[in-house]
Amino acid sequence: MGTTQLESVPEPKYWHLRTVLSEALDSEFEVGEILPNERDLAARFGVARATLRQALEQLELEGRLQRRRGVGTTVAPPRVGVAVGTREHAWPGTGDDAWQPADCVLAAPPAAVADALETDRDEPVHTVRRSRVSHGQPVAAELLYVPASSVPDLTAIDAPAGPARARAVLRELQRGDLERQESAVELGSAGAEDAKELDRLPGAPVLVVTTRYLAEGRTAALSVATYRADTCRLTFGDSGDVEIHHGPETRAS
């Protein structure tokens, strides 16, 4: 990367630097390549370290850079496309469902979840924790809330918790008649437990996908899944194809 002096521009300095750096990443660097250290980069672009850090943080948010302890800052691979959404009109845990059940507990859910399920706020619901791995990396963590009324024939004989219990709850849930499902995507931040599972720090940006499974006119189950926002793009389409693909790089810039 050559020496580049930034012109004086009205937009924030770090934002302009981000754009210049982004172009340099496209033209001069390979995926996985380690960037020069912060002092050298700041000197080359004629900016303060604080400005450089802001620009690097921005590019990390956009999934262009990865910062790893002991390695430094590397050029990130394109985000992984992870299929979500509506082509799979199916209960959780059926078909080519990409989720691994990890645990199941009976607990009172957050108030907003209880409201969505139309259960009393202190009524415990089955809470299945599942995780999703793509290309060997953890990409998402899910809490699936299932009220007792959705699994009326569930017996207490099985394991009281753990993956076996999670599978038993899913199996009973699948006996119901799924009418439709509705999803929403929004920006959130990883809580302590999700962060640990996703190998991120608490507060890291995540894409939160909330899915309501409707049966017999009411919400039979509610899934709150958090996807790593730095490495994932969520794909959905109107064909039956499930596509896990890379790029294209068409981010706003």
Add this chain to the structure above:
Amino acid sequence: MGTTQLESVPEPKYWHLRTVLSEALDSEFEVGEILPNERDLAARFGVARATLRQALEQLELEGRLQRRRGVGTTVAPPRVGVAVGTREHAWPGTGDDAWQPADCVLAAPPAAVADALETDRDEPVHTVRRSRVSHGQPVAAELLYVPASSVPDLTAIDAPAGPARARAVLRELQRGDLERQESAVELGSAGAEDAKELDRLPGAPVLVVTTRYLAEGRTAALSVATYRADTCRLTFGDSGDVEIHHGPETRAS
């Protein structure tokens, strides 16, 4: 809000403060209410101003707070659900399309867009700019890229640019046979032009929805739409309903 001393906890201090503040917002504040000033808040929670600011930024990212110049920090209303996705198997600009065409220019697109459209990188394509408003607020800005080959009968007689030109391009595009559409959602940041249109600062987090419209086995048009991440949740479902609703508040926390 009473005086609350933070216990010593292993998670980052600002993150713990964010959780405490979030609970206070739920229980003690109304939507639109103005928060006490930073000095008072920092004193009440026994934290440094810098820690408080980090927590407030986090809650702003999560859409819980709004910071407006001259007003202060207010409790944000629930995010607005904005329907995207696949129930509308239709060309842009048809049916109950929520977008307003603003402009159209003929220009070489970003390299990644040219690659997705399979056009030469220096080949100009029709670039339609549209905006989407919900509840009187700008929620999204879109660039729709249409190669000349997708609108073969477009005449040069109409206005060379502007909304009239945009409508002419959309009208010609709609003559084609739409086979299917594929979308992806990912986290991005607002560029200068999008930021202005969305009433945000450059670098503000946005949800970027990329949609490929496929006809005759190739990408006939490519849409890159940026939605305000602070105020929007994107909804999609497998029914024909278009729902613009509020909540539920089921964010990760």
